[in-house]
Amino acid sequence: MALGVSYNGRAFEGWQSQASGITVQDHLEQALASFCALPRVQTLCAGRTDSGVHGLMQVVHFDTPLQRDDNAWVRGTNRFLPETIAVQWAQRVPSSFHARASARARRYAYVLLESPVRPSVDCGQVGWVFRPLHQDAMVSAAQTLVGEHDFSSFRASSCQAHSPVKHVLRIAITRRGAYWRFEFEATAFLHHMIRNIMGCLIAIGTGKQPVSWMAEVLAARNRDAAAPTFSPDGLYFLGPVYDASWGLPDRTPAFDWLP
Incomplete structure (x- = not known):
């Protein structure tokens, strides 16, 4: 499964999971685990961001046996996320897709x-x-x-x-x-x-x-x-660039408001 995620990075210690638990990845994985009713859901991202850096279109992928429609993944995961993090889209992808390695x-x-x-x-x-x-x-x-x-x-x-x-x-x-x-x-x-x-x-x-x-x-x-x-x-x-063959959404929410 692939997700497009946006976040205001000011309150977080970067993207990558840390012992403090105050990272975007920690919050996202906790939200996914709650939605999936699983002990843990592990994600891989397109590009790690530092403390205070914002993300308009972070892309992650993860393995899951759960079958839900794409909109359910968006609504269900956002229910468990803080207001400064939001899943923008969800899409099932083939097992050969890798959020980081597939990015051009x-x-x-x-x-x-x-x-x-x-x-x-x-x-x-x-x-x-x-x-x-x-x-x-x-x-x-x-x-x-x-x-x-x-x-x-x-x-x-x-x-x-x-x-x-x-x-x-x-x-x-x-x-x-x-x-x-x-x-x-x-x-x-x-x-x-x-x-x-x-x-x-x-x-x-x-x-x-x-x-x-x-x-x-x-x-x-x-x-x-x-x-x-x-x-x-x-x-x-702003996000990764993938080959069109993956069929992922090519949009960056909120980009136009940036001066």
Whole structure:
């Protein structure tokens, strides 16, 4: 069975199950177990998110002998979930489907508020910078990262990925009023990779570093060469990209409200 799940990550210690039980996976698996009347239901996700990071279309799969229609899975599981987590869709999939391994790419968006005053109503939903940003400089620097590269300079020390080499397919930077949206698509991402890239882009956008600095950071293959890790507040996992042959819904709920 596959599910599409959205969540506000601010109250959780990331996606992956932990002893504390305060993770999205813990809540989802408890809800599924309650709905299925089983001691435990174990899930596998398309991409783990950190503490404070939001998910608009996390995809998970799990094995179950229970036969229910798709809408029953959605309504029944949501009944046992906190209000900040919601199953968006459910669909039976063949046993060959794997939420992580079957994904061709993954997409994220970072929403950033440029304002002399910190966020209030959207606190926890957006990152924040109080200095003006220069779009052309950030766009030029971002293009340095497109393609297949060794992203060691943007890799957290706790990263468990087998290789730092990843293929970034697209980075787009747009602005609407006081809000910036940075969109990232890659075959896969390293731990903290986007937040570390964001730190560098903002350093360049505010004029602290030249555009050429991004290439220097990338070539260094050393985390110490890059900017500090940026806040998780405005980071959204938009979801994985699968081949159409799987027949999974291709939609990202609530994406349009993001500036």
